[in-house]
Amino acid sequence: MTDVEFSNGKMIVIPKGLDKLWGFRGRLEFPIDHITQMTIESKQQLKEDGKWDRIKIRALGLGLPNKKVGTFMGNRTTSYLNISGPDDILFVELHSEKYDFLFLTVADPHAIKGRFLQIK
Secondary structure, three states: OEEEEEEOOEEEEEEOOOHHHHHOOOOEEEEHHHEEEEEEEOHHHHHHHOHHHHHOEEEEEEEEOOEEEEEEEEOOEEEEEEEEOOOOEEEEEEOOOOOOEEEEOEOOHHHHHHHHHHHO
């Protein structure tokens, strides 16, 4: 699970609990204007859209069937994942950043997307 906050023109991603250790990241920050897209999708939708193909190789982190945390690569892109269970996934597309995509399980993805749309 992940907390997402918006402050000072940035989206701040904070992994919770052991996810900090497993993903080798305690906090990630991205300028709001580097976010090109934010959607809420199920794993099945991500697979159908071809977005799931972007996480073929685990570089750093944990890669279990229902729990993925860390840096993953695929199709010449780099993604940060912190997903678990069957919950919907907050999918974020970035530009001009170390990561091209974020795949996040959050408590209320609709509230986060709504807040993002208000700010942007």
